[in-house]
Amino acid sequence: MASIKDLKKKYREFSMLISAISLMGWDQRTYMPESGADHRSEAFGFVYSDLFRRATSDETGQLLSDLSEPGVYSSLSAVEQSMVDNAMRQYKRFKAIPPGLMHRFAVLSSKCEKIWETARKRDDFSMFKPHFQELLLMVKEMAKHYGYEENPYDALIEGYEPGMTASKLRKIIEPLRDFLVPLVEDLLMRSKSKNQLPSKGHYPRNLQQKLFLKVLDVLGFDFTRGRIDETAHPFTTTIGPGDIRISTKYPENDFTMGFFGTIHECGHAMYEMGFDENLVYTPVHNPASLGIHESQSLMFENHIGRSLPFLTYFYPKIQETFSPRLSEVSLRDFYKAVNTVSRSLIRIDADEVTYNLHIIIRFELENAMVNNMLEVDDLPAAWNEKYKQYLGVEPPNYADGVLQDVHWSSGMVGYFPTYMLGTLYSAQLFAKAKHELNGLEQGLMDGDTGPLVRWLRERVHKPGATHKPEKLIELVTGEKPDPKYFMDYVKHKYSEIYR
Amino acid sequence: MASIKDLKKKYREFSMLISAISLMGWDQRTYMPESGADHRSEAFGFVYSDLFRRATSDETGQLLSDLSEPGVYSSLSAVEQSMVDNAMRQYKRFKAIPPGLMHRFAVLSSKCEKIWETARKRDDFSMFKPHFQELLLMVKEMAKHYGYEENPYDALIEGYEPGMTASKLRKIIEPLRDFLVPLVEDLLMRSKSKNQLPSKGHYPRNLQQKLFLKVLDVLGFDFTRGRIDETAHPFTTTIGPGDIRISTKYPENDFTMGFFGTIHECGHAMYEMGFDENLVYTPVHNPASLGIHESQSLMFENHIGRSLPFLTYFYPKIQETFSPRLSEVSLRDFYKAVNTVSRSLIRIDADEVTYNLHIIIRFELENAMVNNMLEVDDLPAAWNEKYKQYLGVEPPNYADGVLQDVHWSSGMVGYFPTYMLGTLYSAQLFAKAKHELNGLEQGLMDGDTGPLVRWLRERVHKPGATHKPEKLIELVTGEKPDPKYFMDYVKHKYSEIYR
Numbered sequence: 001m002a003s004i005k006d007l008k009k010k011y012r013e014f015s016m017l018i019s020a021i022s023l024m025g026w027d028q029r030t031y032m033p034e035s036g037a038d039h040r041s042e043a044f045g046f047v048y049s050d051l052f053r054r055a056t057s058d059e060t061g062q063l064l065s066d067l068s069e070p071g072v073y074s075s076l077s078a079v080e081q082s083m084v085d086n087a088m089r090q091y092k093r094f095k096a097i098p099p100g101l102m103h104r105f106a107v108l109s110s111k112c113e114k115i116w117e118t119a120r121k122r123d124d125f126s127m128f129k130p131h132f133q134e135l136l137l138m139v140k141e142m143a144k145h146y147g148y149e150e151n152p153y154d155a156l157i158e159g160y161e162p163g164m165t166a167s168k169l170r171k172i173i174e175p176l177r178d179f180l181v182p183l184v185e186d187l188l189m190r191s192k193s194k195n196q197l198p199s200k201g202h203y204p205r206n207l208q209q210k211l212f213l214k215v216l217d218v219l220g221f222d223f224t225r226g227r228i229d230e231t232a233h234p235f236t237t238t239i240g241p242g243d244i245r246i247s248t249k250y251p252e253n254d255f256t257m258g259f260f261g262t263i264h265e266c267g268h269a270m271y272e273m274g275f276d277e278n279l280v281y282t283p284v285h286n287p288a289s290l291g292i293h294e295s296q297s298l299m300f301e302n303h304i305g306r307s308l309p310f311l312t313y314f315y316p317k318i319q320e321t322f323s324p325r326l327s328e329v330s331l332r333d334f335y336k337a338v339n340t341v342s343r344s345l346i347r348i349d350a351d352e353v354t355y356n357l358h359i360i361i362r363f364e365l366e367n368a369m370v371n372n373m374l375e376v377d378d379l380p381a382a383w384n385e386k387y388k389q390y391l392g393v394e395p396p397n398y399a400d401g402v403l404q405d406v407h408w409s410s411g412m413v414g415y416f417p418t419y420m421l422g423t424l425y426s427a428q429l430f431a432k433a434k435h436e437l438n439g440l441e442q443g444l445m446d447g448d449t450g451p452l453v454r455w456l457r458e459r460v461h462k463p464g465a466t467h468k469p470e471k472l473i474e475l476v477t478g479e480k481p482d483p484k485y486f487m488d489y490v491k492h493k494y495s496e497i498y499r
Numbered sequence: 500m501a502s503i504k505d506l507k508k509k510y511r512e513f514s515m516l517i518s519a520i521s522l523m524g525w526d527q528r529t530y531m532p533e534s535g536a537d538h539r540s541e542a543f544g545f546v547y548s549d550l551f552r553r554a555t556s557d558e559t560g561q562l563l564s565d566l567s568e569p570g571v572y573s574s575l576s577a578v579e580q581s582m583v584d585n586a587m588r589q590y591k592r593f594k595a596i597p598p599g600l601m602h603r604f605a606v607l608s609s610k611c612e613k614i615w616e617t618a619r620k621r622d623d624f625s626m627f628k629p630h631f632q633e634l635l636l637m638v639k640e641m642a643k644h645y646g647y648e649e650n651p652y653d654a655l656i657e658g659y660e661p662g663m664t665a666s667k668l669r670k671i672i673e674p675l676r677d678f679l680v681p682l683v684e685d686l687l688m689r690s691k692s693k694n695q696l697p698s699k700g701h702y703p704r705n706l707q708q709k710l711f712l713k714v715l716d717v718l719g720f721d722f723t724r725g726r727i728d729e730t731a732h733p734f735t736t737t738i739g740p741g742d743i744r745i746s747t748k749y750p751e752n753d754f755t756m757g758f759f760g761t762i763h764e765c766g767h768a769m770y771e772m773g774f775d776e777n778l779v780y781t782p783v784h785n786p787a788s789l790g791i792h793e794s795q796s797l798m799f800e801n802h803i804g805r806s807l808p809f810l811t812y813f814y815p816k817i818q819e820t821f822s823p824r825l826s827e828v829s830l831r832d833f834y835k836a837v838n839t840v841s842r843s844l845i846r847i848d849a850d851e852v853t854y855n856l857h858i859i860i861r862f863e864l865e866n867a868m869v870n871n872m873l874e875v876d877d878l879p880a881a882w883n884e885k886y887k888q889y890l891g892v893e894p895p896n897y898a899d900g901v902l903q904d905v906h907w908s909s910g911m912v913g914y915f916p917t918y919m920l921g922t923l924y925s926a927q928l929f930a931k932a933k934h935e936l937n938g939l940e941q942g943l944m945d946g947d948t949g950p951l952v953r954w955l956r957e958r959v960h961k962p963g964a965t966h967k968p969e970k971l972i973e974l975v976t977g978e979k980p981d982p983k984y985f986m987d988y989v990k991h992k993y994s995e996i997y998r
Contacts, residue, residue: 016545019538020519023526027738031530035724035741039518043739046515050549225534239526240542242534 002066004080007087010060012281017051019240026237026245030229056094064088079284082466086283093159096145105138109411116409125380125398132408133376136369139413143370153370156414161289161421163468166367169417172424176483177360181390183491184354187341190498203255203322211255211321212248212262215314219300220453221266225273234261236268236297241280244272255322256338260301267300268293270453274461289469290415294422295429296460302352303430304452309444311335339497343393345400352423353490354391359420361386362405366413425473427486429460432477501565503579506586509559511780516550518739525736525744529728555593563587578783581965585782592658595644604637608910615908624879624897631907632875635868638912642869652869655913660788660920662967665866668916671923675982676859680889682990683853686840689997702754702821710754710820711747711761714813718799719952720765724772733760735767735796740779743771754821755837759800766799767792769952773960788968789914793921794928795959801851802929802988803951808943810834838996842892844899851922852989853890858919860885861904865912924972926985928959931976 024044032040054060066072067084076084097105112131119128139156146155153166216228224242231247238244246265248258271293279285287293304310308331315334319326326334341351347358365382368374374382383402388394395401407415434440437451444452459476473481523543531539553559565571566583575583596604611630618627638655645654652665715727723741730746737743745764747757770792778784786792803809807830814833818825825833840850846857864881867873873881882901887893894900906914933939936950943951958975972980 013545016542019542020523020546023522024519027522027526031726031728032738033722033724033726033742033744035721036739037741039739039741043515043518046512047519047546222534223532225532227530227532229530239531240535240538242536242538243532245532 002063002072004067004076004083006063007067007083008282010054010063011083011087011283014051014055015240015281017047017054020047021051022237022239026239029231029233029235030247052094055091060091061095064091079279079466083283086286086465089162090283093146096147097142098145101138101141101145105135105142105411108135108138109409113406113410116403116406120399120403123397123399123403125403128403128409129376135409135411136376136413139411140370151367151371153367153414156370157417158414160415160418161291161469163470164289164291164417164421169363172481172483173360173363173420176356176420176424176487177390179483179487180353180357183494184341184343184357184391187353187494187498188343201253201325203252203325205250205252207321208250208252208255208258211318212259214317214321215259215263215305216266218314218447219263219266219270219304219449221269222273226269228262228265234258234265236265236272238272241275241277241285244269255318259318260305260338263305264297264301267297270300270456271296271461274457275464276462279464279466284463284465286465288463288465288467288472289421290418291421291425292460292469292472294419295425296456298422298426299430299456303426304444304449306335306338306352307441307444308335309441310447310449311338312445313447336497339493341494341498343391345387345393345395346404353494356420356423356486357390359416361390362407362416363420366408366416370413421469421481424481424483424486425469427489428473428477428479428482429456431485431489501562501571503566503575503582505562506566506582507781509553509562510582510586510782513550513554514739514780516546516553519546520550521736521738525738528730528732528734529746551593554590559590560594563590578778578965582782585785585964588661589782592645595646596641597644600637600640600644604634604641604910607634607637608908612905612909615902615905619898619902622896622898622902624902627902627908628875634908634910635875635912638910639869650866650870652866652913655869656916657913659914659917660790660968662969663788663790663916663920668862671980671982672859672862672919675855675919675923675986676889678982678986679852679856682993683840683842683856683890686852686993686997687842700752700824702751702824704749704751706820707749707751707754707757710817711758713816713820714758714762714804715765717813717946718762718765718769718803718948720768721772725768727761727764733757733764735764735771737771740774740776740784743768754817758817759804759837762804763796763800766796769799769955770795770960773956774963775961778963778965783962783964785964787962787964787966787971788920789917790920790924791959791968791971793918794924795955797921797925798929798955802925803943803948805834805837805851806940806943807834808940809946809948810837811944812946835996838992840993840997842890844886844892844894845903852993855919855922855985856889858915860889861906861915862919865907865915869912920968920980923980923982923985924968926988927972927976927978927981928955930984930988 021044024040024047028037028040028044064084064087067076068088073081073084108131112128112135115131116128119125140152143152143155146158148155148158151166154164157164157166157169212228216223226244226246229245229247230249232249234246234248236244236246246262246269248262248265250258271287275285311334312331315331318334319329329337339351341353343354344350347355347362350358361383364386365374365379368382369376369379380398380402384394387401405416407413433452433455437443437455440452443449460472463472467475470481473479520543523539523546527536527539527543563583563586566575567587572580572583607630611627611634614630615627618624639651642651642654645657647654647657650665653663656663656665656668711727715722725743725745728744728746729748731748733745733747735743735745745761745768747761747764749757770786774784810833811830814830817833818828828836838850840852842853843849846854846861849857860882863885864873864878867881868875868878879897879901883893886900904915906912932951932954936942936954939951942948959971962971966974969980972978
């Protein structure tokens, strides 16, 4: 008789291999000497293949199919059922792709990403094009294997945001786009001059380090269960349940990038640290989705970090750290500087207001490509056209235009919308928290993030992947995901800043 | 038909798992947050078990047995034969111990080591005794399973120093002991006052770091293939062929500990970095033995690092680094201070001359215990007796006496002699290098370690485990291992220092 214990045992084993894989990935990005690279790829690939073999074994399949039998399944608790559901969804996605195709995809996507790097440096789309065309064909083939009802795009986004579809996205995006385009227009009308960050200057690395440790401490980051290191591209990774690591960078001419980046990664880490420990090593001791994950990093970065209440508490500490450099910059000026709206070409440099327009552009283009409504040949023109239309800017080259992101080059189609969903979820969750927690903003002014963090832990973090993202938002806020909270939030915040 | 290719393929796979295991071990000692410990143990154990299962599988056994068939074996090259021999030796040792016993040993030795930690802190031998008695019984049982001709001790040391036996050791130890005991007496007669290190004082961590990087650079440590980190207990570990890592520490009251420790670990790392790259991932891309390994660390630490020629070159850089702290300490005084002979209780604090007496004591005691000539009950008294006899000191407590080392508590019996063999091999190899390389010492005075390093690489490092240690020494020096080189070396060096 198959039992949920067997599934837990299996996932516990998978978790050990995942941990080894995560550690190899972390080390590769932090401390590995350069000559270790080739060996690391091979070791990584070997352990990953071993995990894949176990996860897709007939034994795993049989166990999941036994547990899904109505008689067995109905005897399980709701949480156990979600374990089976999650494991089954993962198993099916793994098995959906024929091994040969999966292998060709791995090889091609890795090659294509390398070519993208060079193509971007050389600002040469034609060099990238044939490889991306080939990769896109493969992605479409994979979508067919995964299966979908309406739109092949649905099969792809499912891998990042379970339950999300292109048509649901469109219902969110249309009002959002129609709201954002005129809002940006309006805000920039009010203040033509771009708010220059007053923080440019020399900010010593060691002082930044001290400051970032301080802000992590205030935010409740548990250093017995995590650490922070320096990498070119900040990230968060989970090595094990008591071992969650973030990274940041310390460019000395501008500490704000690393500062808000650190707070952002802290939000990701708090989520991973917050899964119910009773669920450890099970298929639901995982994020509900990438959108929910991003909602937590953005909650920390934007709703806490870049908020006036929190900066009221923390900005004096920033001034003190870099004293006397910022002594003549008022709180208000700093707040405005780190919340400046501008029409930018580059997604990762974008502010809260324009950010989603970058995402919407990518969604519209990738959805069109997957549905054969747009050829890769025409992609740069379509890209530039949309930037002109939505953001009023036109990329002067490929590097700052269609070649700016790594995602497509590595075969990640359907990933971008999770960034946008993160902004929406975080606003909706924060609105709910504000409603339920008395004096939340006063708390932030006192540097007390405890009530908010505990609320998030209890409501959002603990369940892990027990619920799909849409359901989780509904359970926590009483409503389905709704972009109005985000729209209210940016309208209110930025009308005040640009009053 | 079994082929050497199959063996190479298998070992390549094992190497990937060994790499994951090594990385987990490295991370545990360097950067892992404290709450990651339990998970790490489990993940480590899981991957280790997986490796063990593969290494002891029937398939591996069959392959090795096929390759050992005279018809097949004789068709292999000498290096390939040594691959088979090494793999077979490892396989047989793994298989010799019944899985139940191996498991009980793993559990008990881990427990016993923990108890030793506490017992040492509390200076309580009686607390340690029953567990060590039980562990020793198990070690003797394992020796029976491994098999031996003369002495169960031989079965144990074979795991660390292939080909070595208690009787061979005794032939080395007797003249060595008879030489060392009066030598120490004589040296200390000449200078009653212990040469105080003139270097005590405040040596900032960041300056030590800079200095250690400089010395590693002079010694030829390749930072594209390695790195250095800080740990409580310095060590060297290989993550992969292009990724060999050392660690050190920076106590601010005495930089010499970390300085010579760094040079010591550099020697270990140079060995691992020097294996022939054509042998990569094979059973012989490994150290010949722990004794040979130690000979390389001691070559760097003592024959280079603590030598007058090298310090003639490097001491001015030390003075400069900590300027003006050491400006009044002459080269000669520094040289004497870091080569001071003293009767100490603690092995790891011992100088080059007395060090082997500590090892000889341990060998004599463990050999007696394994042969039922000494009961654990009587161990502390026997320990103190030998310290009095050989070193003229008597431990005032257990912590600085019989409980000072971790080895026995973790079941490592037969390990200590490899430290001594390292001192002998290093002296014999250095004597040969000096003979073959013109101007070796003049080179060291100019900070040019290149000729010696290349000589070591070609003669000692490249072969890896192709030869057993005794054979390797013979191939390189034209003679079997002989303690006379070590005796000549210390006699000459310390007579001059204590003249």
